[in-house]
Amino acid sequence: SEDAPLVAPIYDMVVVSNRLPVDYVGGEGAETQWKSSPGGLVTALEPVMRANDGAWVGWAGVADREFDPFEHDGISIVPVPLSADELEEYYEGFSNDTLWPLYHDVIAPPSFHREWWDAYVTVNRRFAEAAASVAADGAVVWVQDYQLQLVPRMLRESRPDLVIGFFNHIPFPAFGIYSQLPWRRQVVDGLLGADVIGFQRAADAGNFSRAVRRLYGYKTRGTIVEVPEEDGEVRHVVARHFPISIDAAAFEELARKPEVQERAREIRRSLGDPDIVMLGVDRLDYTKGIRHRMKAFGELLRDERLSVQQATLVQVASPSRERVETYRQLRDEIELTVGRLNGDYSTLGHPAITYLHHGYPRQEMAALYLAADVMLVTALRDGMNLVAKEYVASRYDDDGVLLLSEFTGASDELRQAILVNPHDIEGLKDAMVEAGSMPKRERARRMRALRKRVKENDVANWSATFLETLTGVGKIAPGVSGP
Numbered sequence: 072s073e074d075a076p077l078v079a080p081i082y083d084m085v086v087v088s089n090r091l092p093v094d095y096v097g098g099e100g101a102e103t104q105w106k107s108s109p110g111g112l113v114t115a116l117e118p119v120m121r122a123n124d125g126a127w128v129g130w131a132g133v134a135d136r137e138f139d140p141f142e143h144d145g146i147s148i149v150p151v152p153l154s155a156d157e158l159e160e161y162y163e164g165f166s167n168d169t170l171w172p173l174y175h176d177v178i179a180p181p182s183f184h185r186e187w188w189d190a191y192v193t194v195n196r197r198f199a200e201a202a203a204s205v206a207a208d209g210a211v212v213w214v215q216d217y218q219l220q221l222v223p224r225m226l227r228e229s230r231p232d233l234v235i236g237f238f239n240h241i242p243f244p245a246f247g248i249y250s251q252l253p254w255r256r257q258v259v260d261g262l263l264g265a266d267v268i269g270f271q272r273a274a275d276a277g278n279f280s281r282a283v284r285r286l287y288g289y290k291t292r293g294t295i296v297e298v299p300e301e302d303g304e305v306r307h308v309v310a311r312h313f314p315i316s317i318d319a320a321a322f323e324e325l326a327r328k329p330e331v332q333e334r335a336r337e338i339r340r341s342l343g344d345p346d347i348v349m350l351g352v353d354r355l356d357y358t359k360g361i362r363h364r365m366k367a368f369g370e371l372l373r374d375e376r377l378s379v380q381q382a383t384l385v386q387v388a389s390p391s392r393e394r395v396e397t398y399r400q401l402r403d404e405i406e407l408t409v410g411r412l413n414g415d416y417s418t419l420g421h422p423a424i425t426y427l428h429h430g431y432p433r434q435e436m437a438a439l440y441l442a443a444d445v446m447l448v449t450a451l452r453d454g455m456n457l458v459a460k461e462y463v464a465s466r467y468d469d470d471g472v473l474l475l476s477e478f479t480g481a482s483d484e485l486r487q488a489i490l491v492n493p494h495d496i497e498g499l500k501d502a503m504v505e506a507g508s509m510p511k512r513e514r515a516r517r518m519r520a521l522r523k524r525v526k527e528n529d530v531a532n533w534s535a536t537f538l539e540t541l542t543g544v545g546k547i548a549p550g551v552s553g554p
């Protein structure tokens with residue numbers, strides 16, 4: 072009925088992530104307004120959530136505000152509050168200035184602060200309690216990402232009836248790096264509360280298993296970790312890779328729209344109709360190798376292996392984590408580089424680099440993908456990298472060249488890309504020239520193979536595979552419509 076409480080242990084499927092799939096827009100009480108934030112995870116999980124009476128537990132994106140649970144587009148939303156201090160210590164601090172750099176192979180130095188760890192524990196406990204308060208007896212709870220690594224253990228302690236999954240969206244580092252973490256035992260123990268721990272790459276799962284052996288001495292056999300329980304029983308935890316993907320059909324559909332194609336042509340005209348449009352699309356993050364690709368491109372112009380009439384670089388760098396100092400520094404460095412390169416090489420009507428520090432609607436992204444002859448994904452470390460897959464999915468015309476860093480999860484699957492080591496600037500320059508001059512037949516051959524892979528393993532397949540592993544085939548409804 073209308074008055075039935077939304078916070079009751081009635082949901083058979085609960086997703087827990089730092090951010091909710093909705094953004095708070097404004098208003099108070101009954102007037103509170105929300106809008107969907109269309110991320111890949113939402114697309115992946117929406118059908119499963121609807122088919123299984125699902126609830127989504129997470130933070131609404133504003134500090135110091137409490138919201139009652141509500142329904143949005145057929146999904147029950149359970150907001151978890153965060154104070155401004157917690158946001159600073161748990162989110163910007165421990166999650167984004169300790170774990171993020173550590174898990175990305177210390178590209179930037181991680182900061183270790185005991186107060187940040189304390190906030191991380193406190194906030195993880197709050198998320199675990201919120202999930203426990205809405206999960207039905209025997210429910211499936213799927214916890215997402217590095218901000219919430221302690222939640223699986225906390226949930227298992229309070230609710231041993233639950234089936235608990237965890238998916239790590241970012242890399243899991245080699246033990247030599249991971250072992251720097253002062254709370255390395257607690258984090259591994261937190262994760263081992265899950266029944267299934269998912270990673271992007273086989274190498275990540277391997278690194279995790281090694282950490283378990285080194286820190287706890289537990290036996291591992293293939294993808295199984297044998298966790299001794301207090302009652303003397305051994306619990307089998309699965310730790311393996313489940314490479315995430317995108318809604319490939321949705322990207323193709325977008326790219327096929329006449330207005331998107333017209334927009335792609337317009338973008339090329341506005342760039343001075345060069346022969347080669349190179350594109351980078353990233354959150355402005357030091358893991359993405361934006362400086363490396365700009366350095367390589369600048370040297371190609373300097374050496375006159377390329378000219379601005381011939382080639383131009385468009386870099387979308389969407390604003391990210393702007394209150395964390397490392398990100399402010401990175402922004403300054405990139406903007407200095409863009410200014411220098413444009414000052415040195417642009418001519419009127421022929422920009423060397425078009426730098427855009429904005430987020431764009433998805434439709435505009437599809438037009439950019441279509442407009443780009445060469446997609447540059449030069450991450451120094453990246454769990455998967457969805458941009459690479461989105462570019463491929465958009466290219467229904469079997470054209471365009473993907474240049475892809477070996478240090479992305481995507482490179483395990485997208486073998487027909489031009490694979491590069493972004494630290495090797497000479498190699499990167501050669502690869503950029505090769506990509507720009509690749510014959511059409513060769514482009515088509517590679518793109519067809521890439522597209523086949525992305526279509527076969529799309530995001531619906533990813534979530535279905537994870538949930539099947541978690542529950543045993545058939546126990547929860549896949550929620551995928553159609554054949």
Ligand code: GDG
Binds near residue numbers: 430454457
């Ligand atoms: C983490 C892991 C892993 C970016 N700018 C705009 C925009 N985007 C969209 C892209 C893409 C997504 O954001 C970025 O995903 P990535 O995978 O490239 O990278 P992270 O944000 O670092 O994501 C990563 C991922 O989690 C999933 O597990 O692959 O390794 O680091 O979808 O298109 N979208 C729009 N406007 C923008 O300006 N609309």
